[in-house]
Amino acid sequence: MGKAPANESSVHDVASVDELENDDVSVLDVDGEQIAVFELDGEYFAMSNVCPHQGGPLGQGRVENGCVYCPWHGWQFDIETGEHVQGDDAVPTYETFVTDGRVYVRK
């Protein structure tokens, strides 16, 4: 989680810190791509919302032990790295940071 300023065109406002607390997730559309932003113990992680298996919505998946389980067939991805825990597939991840109480993602 970086601390870059939020005034770049590649930076996108996700939500307030209050809206994303308690292991919550927010899904936003960035240039036509769905990105899921997860809060885990006060840190924020962003990854594609689209499962590489068959396109399941990862932001609707169960979160457990730092991983998200795709709601369609249960593939498990590390929220910090985007790596598929049981295989070679990976989900693209993006940098996040907090400025003035708001969470941003850089894409």
Ligand code: FES
């Ligand atoms: S679409 Fe995600 S596991 Fe099948």
